[in-house]
Amino acid sequence: MIQRAPNYLLYLNVLVIATCGLIYELLAGTLASYLLGDSVTQFSLVIGVYLSALGVGSWLSRYVEQRVARTFIEIEIALALLGGLSAPLLFVAFAQITWFRIALFGSVFAIGTLVGLELPLLMRILREHLDFRELVARVLTFDYIGALLASVLFPVLLVPSLGLVRTSLLFGMLNAAVGVWGTYLLRPLLSTRGLGALRGRGFLVIGLLVVAFIKADTLTDWTEEVILENPIVYSKQSEFQRIVVTQRQGDFQLHLNGHLQFNSKDEYRYHESLVHPAMTMADTAERVLVLGGGDGLAVREILRYPGVESVTLVDLDPAMTQLASEFPPLATLNEHALSDPRVTVMNRDAFVWAGEGESQFDVAVIDFPDPGSYSVGKLYTTRFFQLLRRRLTSSAVVSVQCTSPLVAPKSYWCIIHTMQQAGFDVRPYQAAVPSFGVWGFALAGMQPLESDRDGSFLIRNPLPEGLHFLDAKTTVAMFDLPADLARVETNVNRLNDQVLVRYYEQEWGAW
Amino acid sequence: MVSGEPDRPSTQRTTRMTRRELLAYLAGVPLSGLVGCGSHAGSSFDGELLNPAFSIPHRLRDGWRPPPSKLPPQKHRVVIIGGGIAGLSAAWQLQRRGIEDYVVLELGDQPGGTSLSGERSGFRFPWGAHYVPAPMKENEPLVQLFQEMGVVVGQRDDGEPEFAEQALCREPEERVFFRGRWIEGLYPHVGANEDDLRQLERFREVMRDWATRRDETGRRMFAIPMSSASDGDAVRKLDTISMDAWMNSQGFDSPRLRWLVDYACRDDYGLTLDQTSAWAGVFYFASRLQPGSDHSQPVMTWPEGNGRIVRHLAERCGQRIHCRHAVTEVRDRGGAGVLVRAVDAGSSTTVEFVGDEVIFAAPQFLAPHVIDDWQTSGRRLTSFRYGGWVVANVFLKARPQESGSEMCWDNVIFDSRSLGYVTATHQTGRDHGATVLTWYQPMTDDDPRVSRAELMRLSWRDWADVVVADLSKAHGDIGGLIERIDVMRWGHAMIQPRVGFVWGGQREAASESLGRIHFAATDLSGVALMEEAFDRGVRAADRCFGGAVG
């Protein structure tokens, strides 16, 4: 008889149910703000939808007339499946942005409705066996304790140690366990017919969630694949960033923290444009510096010049430079540039490196990631460019990748203006790289850069053999900016006022 | 399901606490929150408990007097007592005005006082003062000091100094951990309603007004140094009520705004809103605004905090600084000059100095114990009260996980008794890997049950527990990243601008010279700030030339 089940077991049920319910809601809110940003809006929408769904569920409970206990167990199992899989499914759904909101609020609503059904049904089951006053008091108390538990555990313990996907799966399992346990606890209220199948389904769901829990790591790969659109052939979380290589029909792509760095299909356009204008402009190009560019592709271009005596590559992440020299497709693509005896690799933060050493360079090629964070933004400040000047010979030439002048004109011109402020003579130029679109660069000289008599770009030294994109004419043409890339007014990017990071966020956020 | 309005931990306690209760109270966590870090199981780190060198002054206060000196006194034009910012600034000014014949007698192993800094495993970090707001052009001597340090690099068109980019605090400057996530800036705007935001805007307006207004004599109502600002009735009146009462009288009841102002008071004065004089509360905000402007002066900071300024000043003094010299007696001998007696802690011998003039740049509360004629001077120091601080330097082998936010220079935990931490590597540009976090907690208690003595008795382990529990609120994974925690307990660290202190009379009287003994140190301004210590030092030096008494 159900009376014989100790009361605390029933309340434990309530506690678990309440905790699970709130966890699903928190998961949805957190995911939504991770993926869509603007956490205030996302959280309030999620909370709003969830609360109204609770109401709908409670109201629907009146239509459950018979087999209350069975329905309750069914709901637990359904909730386990839906709630448990909510985070992984939403991760996948994110790849389809337009669908994501529908999937998000749909699942929040469905979960809310099921949770809303739970307590009324459970109270009805227990009503016959307990004093009503006592029942309401206890059930609601445990409901609120469960909510408290969830809201404390979620940020403090669950997210930091399990992550969103595993948290979701774990609470799905708990929910399913309540269902399966219910088949024993409420046994007197259940008809024997179909009981085995009910239990079987409960265990099946638990099994499914356990497997997913164990495989959660590959699952994130899998969801990442969906987001990155191509199969993943390599992925690693280094100390500094997430490195992922994807592959498609013989081409491969490198992504850092989800941002495409290059596509092997057209990276030559980008790297030739980045490297050769500076190399052909420099008086001498014996000692060459590469900042960022741990993929070794800029180094490959530099090594085409026989006059190069040494190349120093400074890249933050040893995992990246190691990949460039050891991961076969990439090492092949960069023609084993990082194993060349002329090349020295230093895994340092370029900002710190620039301020510490004394050695000087004839040419510097700067290939940092886009300034999407302050820790990268500092590498585009007047201070950084001043530190860099200390490391350059008096006639040195520098080239810099500067994000897209079409998508982010303010960001682009901010970099140009910042370099000018630091004392460089700067020439903006651009090239089309299909994987990226129109891409912007800057060529900068310690001394005023020489022009052709008609003011156009002057090729002072011949281009090397073996280029796929640039010839003399194309090189000159890159410096001719079309009207839609015209200069815009911006502030200068300084360490204490990193306007560039804000421009970049605005412009790419709106894209 | 949505948490309630922000509330800072209550300072109300009624019963005597056990040690564990005290720790939980200090860490601002429930008792159970200390579980796990109490043992530091698994994460084995060590560290030290440090104290500023104060044993001799304590013995002096208790009536001890050292043996007489065996050597004849050394004669100098000026003898400076105390090698904190005030004493070093006095030396700087003397030298600028042509006096090379001076000595600085400093109790500690190294100069700096409450602007002390440390160095370990390739890191520099502050032990006390860590920033200075960039001075405005009116503060000429300070602008000159910074010019000398290469921090001021030019002049803007409006005459304001131009600062070297690398000395200004790098972005991202500050963030607050609020309701489970970091928010950029200090104001917890998440969930703020219209009224909150309106009050914030009105508060800014009021401060802008205070920053712009001038008194009948043309002085700003609030400016740094405070000696250059108004001492008229309008500002004196503010000193008669608490910041809490002032905010009430102005209708500022937004919990967020009150938290922000309370935080500011704890940060700069080690006092809560209700303990702070409204003069000091308004001073904090208004004195850093350019008249008519909305923007606070930018903040200057270095990895070792104001230790960088100490280093510069101390280098200029060179051999004239005598560390580990505790001054025990100052006696004006009329025509024979002022005798200064000190104990050399190294050799435990007494050394005597004679100065034409003496600058007393140690905290005022020591004056009665050291200066012979003090008792007959009729001065009183009963309203001078000093607060205790605890500062911990936490060495991490790697950064804690961050989601969607980058570690800032100043990282504040909303729901905490501590002030959070500053990142010592921030200004170096090292954004990855090992770092040092400097964690601050003022002792804001009025309650005698949490006595200074009790706090001083807590062990290194106790403090380490408090620090870890507090940091864990925002960084769940920090326990496993800590390699070392050193803890400094400052007993009488900071003058407290409580209600009535700044314009109560005692402070002004204490600032006057006693014959040829001139007083410096930041407590004479009523607020503990680098610029105030500097101003007091410079003006005390000026008094050594006669005449120029400000």
Ligand SMILES: Cc1cc2nc3c(=O)[nH]c(=O)nc-3n(C[C@H](O)[C@H](O)[C@H](O)COP(=O)(O)OP(=O)(O)OC[C@H]3O[C@@H](n4cnc5c(N)ncnc54)[C@H](O)[C@@H]3O)c2cc1C
């Ligand atoms: C934790 C903490 C954080 C702070 N943060 C900031 C900040 O960020 N920005 C800011 O502007 N201010 C800050 N301050 C305020 C700081 O106190 C002032 O900036 C300034 O350093 C005060 O200098 P001072 O010379 O007046 O006093 P002190 O620093 O107290 O110097 C007095 C000196 O006198 C010496 N002395 C004492 N007695 C004797 C004796 N008998 N014989 C010889 N020498 C003696 C002491 O050892 C000490 O070196 C902070 C203070 C603390 C405690």
